[in-house]
Amino acid sequence: MVGHYDENMLPEMLPIYYTRLFPQNIFCRWLTCGSSPQPLSNRELSFTLADDVYLRYLSISNQKELQTLLQKKCPHKLDIGAVYNTKPSIGRHDAVVLSRELVFDIDLTDYDEVRTCCQEAKVCEKCWKFMVIACEIIDKTLKEDFGFQSILWVFSGRRGIHCWVSDYEARTLDSPGRGAVADYLCLIMGGDNQNKKVHLGSDNLHSSIRRALTIIDKYFEQLLQDQEFFSTSDRLDKLLKMIPDETLRSQVQKNLESMPDSSLERWKTFLSLYENYTRESGNNSRKIRYLVEEIKIQYCYPRLDVNVTKGFNHLLKSPFSIHPKTGKVSVVFKPSNAKNMKLDEIPSIYSLLDDSAPDNAQHETNMRTAVKNFQEVVFSLEKAEAIRRKNDANMSIEF
Amino acid sequence: MDLNIRRKSTKVPLTGSLVETYPHDLQMYKIPPIEDITLQEFENLALERVTLLRSLATATTLKGLRMYSEEWTDYVIGELRTQGLKYYAKLCEKSSCATTEADLQARRKDHIAHFILRLAYCRTEELRRWFVARELELFKMRFATMRGEAIETFFKLNNLCYTSITDEEKSEIIHYLRESTPHPNIENMKFYKVKFYEVLDLVKMRKVYLSGGYAYIAHKDFISVLSAQYRTQLKQSLAVACHHLGEIEQDERLVSLLKGLHQSYSGNDYSSAKAVIPIENLDSFAVKSFPLCMRQLHEQLRVAHHLRHGGRLQYGLFLKGIGVTLEDSLRFWREEFTKLMDLDKFEKQYAYNVRYNYGKEGSKKNYSPFSCLKIINTTVGPGDCHGCPYKHCDVGILKNRLQGYGFDTQAIGEIIDITKKGHFQVACSKYFDAVHHSDLGLGINHPNQYFEESQKIAKGDVKVEIKKEVKSAPVKKEVVDELDEMDFDEVM
Known part of the structure; x- marks a missing residue:
């Protein structure tokens, strides 16, 4: 119940939250x-x-x-920043960034x-579906194409999601490398x-784009009905x-x-017009070979803030931090479960610390699940790190 | 010359006959030359290579040719011929492993000149970036002109051993290779498996099939692997060279030459303004003296009372460059932004960025206004209206805007035609002429240069009646102004 939340209570509540609920150990x-x-x-x-007093270069x-x-x-x-060659509080501006999660x-x-x-x-259950699609597409790409495994998905606290890739290769990727991964994922361009x-041009579609389209197709008609993309003359004009x-x-x-306003009906009509037109005009329609796919992507495909990905030392809000405006916890979630997430079931500091709050029980359960999700990722990361170090040690013995 | 000779001395030094030293037209420049040369030759080689690198930049920016296209290569080679650099023309035209005396001499000059320029261009981050970008273009262009046999020799000479994937493995993924690799005849090609970060340029453009962190590349994609390696190696060597500058500069005869090269090519970065421009005049300047990219940002700000981050950066730095003081800048942004938000929010969230642009916050760097190339290659996302209007605008929208400004149909037609061909800076120059009723055909490379040129006309320094008589000197210098910011490979 976000409405009950009062920002002035934060100074009292936060110390309790950090001691009792924030997963310090796993963090x-x-x-x-x-x-x-x-x-x-x-x-x-x-x-x-x-x-809004800002403290940078802290460390523990x-x-x-x-x-x-x-x-x-x-x-x-x-917020969490990069790993430096020295304690950041000492090095300050001279410190060199060595690594950072992608x-x-x-x-x-x-x-x-x-x-x-x-x-x-603002955000509601309807537009949350955009995040569901984004999460699924990016998660698959990172795993299948780039071979990353330690991927953490976090609710940003208000209207978005964050993703942290902790694989060694990802952490040590340089700026051009990060830029390339971001550009590989970025299909929507322009102001x-x-x-x-x-x-998308007129040649073959890249495998990753085909996969993204299969994912979009699972949600497209639902989204079309929820959002009514084409129902008014303004929207149709777009x-x-x-x-x-x-x-x-x-x-x-x-x-x-x-036609009647229904976007779904209008879309279907558009599809049949498009098919007829391309069939009749044959080779002349090469330019619009992927028009349908382009439209779907423009309406549904993930819109990344590429500067965050490209920057080596961009600060990003930590998992389980509280969003100061909404009071919501930045919970860790499983990408497979993104579509079942309900925004008002995301725990807020208010209902977690108030036994009598109506959502208390459910928010506590969801908080526990979120911590468990976090643990799972961290455990597998620890295993991967142990293997990597063992391999490194063997390598150096051989020489 | 022997800048890192101590570190490299374990490698075989370059002695023996030229045939052994220079077996191939294309080099990776791993070992520095150690022979003695005259000062005169030193200077000539340096200047000639600068000319070569500059012609690469000109082909892309002023001529607007697509990099590595046939016309682009033809332009560069033609340029080398007219400049009397036949040996470079020869090396670039058809890289091979022949061993005539002329071949060997050309390779020797190429080798020495490359290392001289490392010394001239290792000084600052910007110079390094410019140099690496040009050398990489050169390398890729020369690789592209190589024939099959020469390629094989090149791989052997540089110990580049890769094993192709087995036929079984290939047949399992052939479907994906066909989808994701832009080559014809996939069936008959051998494929190789490399880590994705070895071929970032292919990843960026989605021109390679990726699976499990590996990129599956065809033989001709090896240029990506090579140029990535070359880039890394070059960047490191430049850093090393920079550390050893002190030792080299003990020889004063070299200092002036090396620094001179640098000076003649770094030009004005417009990071500090000469005059003070009062913000009260911005509305009229926007119409008369701003390039379209800045005019549209100014108008957007006046209409929406807000600009997103990219727009604030691009416009804010431009304003600094034309001579708006920090105090005026703060006032200007505050007046607009507070029409939508309260003062407190502005001071907390936006004033910092304004001061930051003037080097008063954060790393306290005095940031340079963006050049055309930086603006053209910038990322423009939903909600943004910065960038270059000739690149980041639909033609229809651009046309409407120009009509709204009241230009005559012929001028609009010209601008639109050139825009459609992708010559953004030329379009900008046409816009300049349309605004000033001139026919100067300036080479526009920097929004602040645009502004200065416009001011010259306004003050009567340049007479508009002078037609087609562009002084060559300033134009040449301007070519160079914008180069320090650009890095094509990061854009490609």
Whole structure:
């Protein structure tokens, strides 16, 4: 029950939250593994205190220090930065960034030009489906194409999701490498001055794009009904502007405008018009060979904040940090379970700390599940790290 | 010259006959030359290679040719011929492993000149980036002109051993290879398995099949692996060279030459302005003296009272460059933004960035305004309206905007035609002429250069009646202005 939440209560509640509920042990183990072979103390943490006071270049060497620091500063928000060659508090501007998880940040505000249910900071069950699709596509790509395994998915606290890849190869990937991964995933390009933002050309579609389209297809019709992408003349206009072929465009316009509002029906009509048109015009329609796919991608495909992924030392909100505006916990979730997540069932600090809150029991259960999800990822990361170090040791013996 | 000779001395030094030293037209420049040469030759070789690298940049920017396309290569080689650099033309035209005296001499010059420029270009991050980008273009262009036999020799000479995947493995994934690899005749090609980070340029463009962290590449994709290795090696050597500069610069005769090369090619970065421009005049400047990219940001800001991060950065730095003071800048952004948000929010979330642009926060670096290339290659996402209007605008929208500004139909037609061909900077130059009713055909490479040129006309320094008479000197210098920011490979 977000409505009951009052930001002024944070200073009282946060110390209790950090002591009783924040998974300090697992958190430290995750960061330790993710900083290796550098010590945990070379990792930058940053705190946002009350009134947006910002503390950078903090660090801890163990769980005890984390607890002390959290109690002393009582951060309203907790961010994680990069691993440096020295303790970040000592090195400051001279320190060199050695590694950092490969991260992805997807935010629903980047969907404002396509979503119709909410705008800006608002989010509802309907537009959450965009996040479900984004999570599934990115997760599959990271695992199948790039071979990454330690992937952590986190609710950002309000209107988006974060993804942390802790595999050694991902952590040590340099800036051009991160840029390439981001670009590989990025299909929607262009600003407010470009109507059509997806261009797939006319050659074969890359395997990763085909896979993404199979995922989109699972949700597309539902999303079409939820969002009513084409139901008003403004929205229809957006679709029309994406059709580069004038003849087809005017056909579509004529037919769709005279139809009932239903986006699903309009889409079906569009599909049959498109098929007829391409069949009749044969080779001339090569330019619009993937028009249907391009439209689906523009409306549904993940919209990454690529700068977060490309930057080596971009700070990103920590798992289990509290979102100061909503009070919600940045819970860890399983990508396979993203579609079952309900926004109002995501635990908030308020209902977790108030026994009498109506959501208390359910939020506590969900908090436990989230910690368990976190543990699973951290355990497998620890195993992978142990194997990697053993292999490294063997390698150096051989020489 | 022997900048890292101590470290490399374990390797066989370059002695013996030229045939042994230079068996192939294409080199990876792993070992520095140690022979003695005259100062005159030193200087000539340096200047000639700068000319070569510059012609690569010109082909892409001023001529607007697609990199590595046939026209692009033809332009570069033609340019080398007219400049009297026949030996480079020869090396670039058809890389081979012949052993005539002319071949060997050309390779020797290529080798020495490359190492001289390392010394000239290792000084700053920007110079290094420019140099690495050009050398890589050169390397790729030369690799592309190689024939089958020469390629094989090149691989052997450089100890590049890769084993192809088995036929069984290939037949299992042939379906995906066909989907994801843009080559014809996949069936008859051998495929090799390399880690994805060895071929980042292919990953970036989605031109390779990826599975489990490995990229499956065809033989001709090896240029990606090679250029990635070459890039890494070159970057490291430049860092090493930079450390040893002190030793080299004990010889004063070299210092002036090496620094001179650097100076003539770094040019103005517009990071500090000469005049002070009052913000009250911005509305009229936007119409008369701003390039379209800045005009549209200015108008957007006035209409929406907000710009997203990319827009604030691009426009904010431009304003700094034309001479808006920090205080004025803060006032300007505050006045617009607080029409939508309260003052407190502006001070907390946005004022920092304004001060940051002026080097007053964070790493306290005095940031340079973006050049055209940086703007053209910038990422523009949903909700953004920065970038280059000729690249990041639908033609229809661009046309409407120009009509709204009241240009005549002929000028609009010209701008649109050039835009469609992808010559964004040329389109910008046409826009300049349309605004100023001139026919200067300037080479526009930097929004702040645009502004300065426009101011010259406004102040009467340049007479508009002068038609087609562009002074060659400033244009050449401008070519160079924008180069320090660019890095094509990161864009490709």
